[in-house]
Amino acid sequence: MSNTETGTHVSYLQHKGKYKGILSWLLTTDHKKIGLLYLYCIIVFFFVAAILGVLMRIELIAPGETIMGPQTYNGMFTIHGIIMIFIIVIPALPAVFGNFFLPILIGAKDVAFPKLNLFSFYLFLIGAIFGVLSQFIGGGAPDTGWTFYVPYSAESSTNVIYALIAAFILGFSSILTGLNFIVTIHRMRAPGMGWFRMPLFPWSLYATAWIQVLATPIIGITLLMVIAERVLKIGFFDPALGGDPVLFQHLFWIYSHPAVYIMILPGMGIVTEIFPTFSQKPVFGYTAILLSSLAIAFVGYFVWGHHMFTAGISYGSRWFFSFLTFIVAVPSAIKVFNWVSTMYGGSIDLKPPLLYAISFIFLFMIGGFTGLTLGALAANVQVHDTAFVVAHFHYIIFGGMGFAFFAGMHYWYPKMFGRMYSNKLANIAWGILFTGFNVLYFPLFIIGLQGMPRRYFDYLPQFQTGHVISTVGAFILFTGLILMVYNFVYHIKRGAIAPANPWKGVTLEWQIPSPPSHENFDEIPVITTDPYIFGTSTENKQK
Template sequence: MTNSSTSVPLNYLNHKTGLWSWLTSTDHKRIGLMYMYTIAIFFCVAAILGLLMRIEKLTPGQTIMTAQTYNGMFTIHGIIMIFIVVIPGLAAVFGNIFLPIMIGAKDVAFPKLNLFSWYVFITGALLGLYSQFANGNSPDTGWTFYVPYSAAASSNVVIALTAAFVLGFASILTGLNFIVTIHRMRAPGMTWFRMPLFPWSLYATAWIQLLATPIVGITLLMVIAERTLHIGFFDPSLGGDPVLYQHLFWIYSHPAVYVMILPAMGVVTEIFPTFSQKPVFGYVPIVFSSLAIALVGYFVWGHHMFTSGISYESRWFFSFLTFLVAIPSAIKVFNWLSTMYGGSVDLKPPLLFAISFIFLFTIGGFTGLTLGSLATNIQLHNTDFVVAHFHYIIFGGMGFAFFAAIHYWFPKIYGRMYNFKWANISWGFLFVGFNLLYFPLFVIGIQGMPRRYFDYDPKFQTGEVLSTIGAFILITGLILMISNLVYHSRRGAIAPANPWHGVTLEWQIPSPPPHENFDEIPVITHEPYRFDHPHTN
């Protein structure tokens, strides 16, 4: 195959060209890429804000910005990362591109709704940006918008709340689309237990998106009503209850973290068998673990509120369930290790990112246990320990899984391959930078350093400085990784259809895929992850 346009076969990238054909495309693969590019841009913006915050924290007191600016920065950093990057992230990008292909379908159930969801997403994201520049101050409430402060603060809170509300709809509609797609559009012969595990993870995720997101939508509207109509849901001077807000907020926002992590787990569950050339260990337990995480995850939200004055009984109930929800994740880690054990393991970049996912997610998960335990939570709540914990889980978990996914599916998406050495070096900077950035925060958190603090006691400075050095190393890794991928998306060597010898459906079609994925819908006759090797019976 040559690079000349006359001999490149028709695929979804050259099917119709021009910006307009992309903006009006209902092709799930193009929509997934549009999500990826927008999310990547917002991620970079929020990452730079993170870097600026870390520079500010180099010294106690003011370093490069005022307290007002710092408070606004951690607010918008959180809003962008949570609502625009991590919650949609894997599902909207790789779910869109690969769900239909992996179940043998030509598109999702509702392609036009899919495109509409992207426009809803863009609207919400632009509203979020607008909250920064509109008349008045950028919001400084934190992404959690706790009342009464968010009802009283004279900054652009209403715009930010509206942005989050709109973004929620993109999530709900995508969830709905995926549920129907998985129920109704699996290829003939693909029973539920013949479906690969990434689609399974998207299924569990979609139920959370559909059922939990409306709760936070209504809650945000209630805060808007509080600010504009002075109704008094949450403001005690109007007869309201501030803790009610916290309950309503976290009833969504805790399940939301499972929206973030379940597809991430699904991605690495695809990578381990491919790069070990052996089946996933414990397929059925992984399915039920995913569903269990989604279900039990609805009942643990109170662990964000152990110090908020809720009853003694509530506190131990939520603590107990929090420990239970940790078990399915532990089971998955053992399953992943057992998938690799005894395999023929090829440490290519996707696997490198996938195993660092296990390492970082394990640390994040164990530190979560200290937060789920009552006595230790009292000490650690709202300290930098929590900040380190959730960055290990969200960034080390979902983030590194995203990096793993892009390195895994890059040749399929673009029909080209990136440079492995460059990818491995990027990984090195990312991994070292990440740990140096966040691990010191565990230490100073245990020592009592609170979070969302512009100023701090000089005794914490060593940890803060180490963390900032880590941030610079991490950013270097991001620049290296992104440039490797961007450069080779157009100039990389042409990739074969199945460079990693995978056995799921996406590897059985050309790279890049044709516009409608399959010339003929395949008929499925066996379970996934069957590798034809001499040891197979």
């Protein structure tokens, strides 16, 4: 039984540290509180970007200008992309769930560098504020798209420099978080927790952290090079100055494709924790799943060129990158087979976290298969820069990372806040979200195949039906989001008290009270078994 229920336990939320009130949050070095600071910021920025997305969908409900002009539309999709990618999708899973649960899952009291962790948060906050400010000040919202392609980003009179600085600062935050996690995993695992006794969410964070540390500096330097070209007229990318615009695309995607794996790998880690718990069965293929995480991280470094098939790269490069794109699908498929096999024959408990995790597989598979369409050289020429690409990456990023985030929230909410949300409301919100998601994005595959370009504020009448359906989907999706957040916010004070282990999980976070104490463990646990052992031995372990 949890100490929460007996009333003797002091949680990290009640812990009286050096500072009181708001300062106890703003100056905290507790990894759990820092995780929550990220969570609150990310929710706020998510709704800002989501509202921009809905406004774009309203604009596209009919051909021609409806609620905004083309320049405003360009600014909207740019800042929607910058906020979603750099402020939410890349940092969200490692920064929120990684910060909160990595030390707990490996039996540690905190991350290796707690002060650096807080510093990362403030860098994130400064970068995020810069990103949003770029929408409103000076020369107007940047209109380059989140990809900042040159030569336009070197010439546009809008606030491109603010947005570039924002992405640069956010990149530093990401590097420091990754570095912290690598050192934490190497040096702070509990006694007895060898590499192959570590749960799979920390493994996914480990693979992600290496990408954060190794790939992010490249985008940082690249963005500085664009600033240098704009301000100092140094010819890196502008042919008139002796530069090469394709070099920018190489450097940009050397980071930004691995960044897709920064987004998705922790999501895969989260659902890998959920499937065994809600099937009450050990994870199928532990070693295969962890090796596939590392394989995705490694091979993912070498597929960046598939974003550039129509940019004028050499024929040899095109088939090389196309081939590797198909190879990277193999470890992703390994994971999917293992998740399904984990559920097979298990005692399935269809609670909200599992609903979201299963939806993750469904949506990620659609995103993955359409990714193979884009990875094929001939098909890519047809669908490049169309709404098909928009649908594909939303299925991967929102359907994958987004639904994994929602799955994680529903799975760990009782542990994080010590309260239960309403399962009924959560199920309804899931139904609305899942329906809205597919109604919003699936029509974009069809009109994309028919030739609807991406990033156009106007279109031919033949595409209107698809756009109208998609806009209706946006409203359904947004309703689901509101309901889900309402469920969380309402029950944070009023929900039933959460027991220590409401889902009958077996990893370390479920062996401590809900919410955890300031230092997580009274005594550092000694690990004597593999992480996913259900049944008698686990019950004994809990006693």
